Amino acid sequence: DAGVIQSPRHEVTEMGQEVTLRCKPISGHNSLFWYRQTMMRGLELLIYFNNNVPIDDSGMPEDRFSAKMPNASFSTLKIQPSEPRDSAVYFCASSSSTETQYFGPGTRLLVL
């Protein structure tokens, strides 16, 4: 199995631009999680989906952030407009019916 796949691995953009992060979960997994990691705040859950349905988006910072999961094999996290404080590493993770979550390699985002 290829594991969780994220793209791009690195993204540098200017303030105000739209950023789209992509995730392909492990085949057969029915839960998908988006996390943000910073030095100050550690690993924070942004949103998670069960069977493609958003269950908890209380961690989404503000309306500039949105996430979709149109099917079981693909999810996007979009930031529009981006701000320098959004600079972080964004991780996607997936799990099956057990609680074990498997993380992707992350997308390192830098907003100038």
Added chain:
Amino acid sequence: GENVEQHPSTLSVQEGDSAVIKCTYSDSASNYFPWYKQELGKGPQLIIDIRSNVGEKKDQRIAVTLNKTAKHFSLHITETQPEDSAVYFCAEGQAGTALIFGKGTTLSVSS
């Protein structure tokens, strides 16, 4: 709200020594406690987990203990090696919900 406190934030040991990282949690409904290892530039990787129906679990040089009454759990690494150097995260959760992570412990093993 629920949170996980993890200590210490940094830990330096000599190769061959043992390392212990401790976490406490607040949600009594939690029944799943994984530990993740994160190497530089990579995503967290699960190294061991424990569920609330057991008190201890071992996997070679790694062991985890759980005290549900006191709401704390610990990671024990014996005979540490330089390749054990990484950031370790504890987490807690339950079936059907997301995990809550500790702030992480940076372990440095010097040879």
